[in-house]
Amino acid sequence: EAGVVQSPRYKIIEKKQPVAFWCNPISGHNTLYWYRQNLGQGPELLIRYENEEAVDDSQLPKDRFSAERLKGVDSTLKIQPAELGDSAVYLCASSLQGDAQYFGPGTRLTVL
Amino acid sequence: AQTVTQSQPEMSVQEAETVTLSCTYDTSENNYYLFWYKQPPSRQMILVIRQEAYKQQNATENRFSVNFQKAAKSFSLKISDSQLGDTAMYFCAFMMPPNFGNEKLTFGTGTRLTIIP
Numbered sequence: 001e002a003g004v005v006q007s008p009r010y011k012i013i014e015k016k017q018p019v020a021f022w023c024n025p026i027s028g029h030n031t032l033y034w035y036r037q038n039l040g041q042g043p044e045l046l047i048r049y050e051n052e053e054a055v056d057d058s059q060l061p062k063d064r065f066s067a068e069r070l071k072g073v074d075s076t077l078k079i080q081p082a083e084l085g086d087s088a089v090y091l092c093a094s095s096l097q098g099d100a101q102y103f104g105p106g107t108r109l110t111v112l
Numbered sequence: 113a114q115t116v117t118q119s120q121p122e123m124s125v126q127e128a129e130t131v132t133l134s135c136t137y138d139t140s141e142n143n144y145y146l147f148w149y150k151q152p153p154s155r156q157m158i159l160v161i162r163q164e165a166y167k168q169q170n171a172t173e174n175r176f177s178v179n180f181q182k183a184a185k186s187f188s189l190k191i192s193d194s195q196l197g198d199t200a201m202y203f204c205a206f207m208m209p210p211n212f213g214n215e216k217l218t219f220g221t222g223t224r225l226t227i228i229p
Contacts, residue, residue, distance in 0.1 A: 033216070033217075040221070040222075041219075041222075042116075042219025042221055042222055043157070043219055044219075048215065056216065089155060091157060093157075095215075098209075098210030098211065099210060100145075100162055101159075101207075101217060102159060103149075103156060103158075105154065106155045106156065
């Protein structure tokens, strides 16, 4: 069984530029999560989807971050414009009905 | 709000020895899930073991086992016969069960474990 797939693995951009991350969850998993992990810390939830509905986006900085999960499968997380403080690892995870979460390899974003 | 504390930033142990990683948490809930995740340098967060709070029996997965003390709000991870591949960052995490409307993982700050050959 394929795991959670994320791309790209690495991204380096100049500040004020836009960036997008893509996630394909484990087949059949209806719940999808985006986490941000700052250096030396544990991940923190940005947004949680159940199917195509964002059910918890309370920690998503909505002035510059947006996300979508069309058709309840793949998801895209976007930052526009990026700031220096956005440098982090962005992790996608999925679960079946809110059970144990399985993570993808993450995208390391560097904003210069 | 729930909090998770890992008081050991770094640990090291000789290969084949046993090591125990500590985790404490704070919650007013009675039913919840606890997890240990492993994050090697490749960055992928790998689920090691899970424990449901309503289960009194400690979870085990091969060389990994937990000591779950609900009253003390303690959830330690024991790794037996440690291997070089166990070298990684280990995160303890808390989550409310499904259908409680708060199914996000709350992580500790992690313990960096190094297995010495």
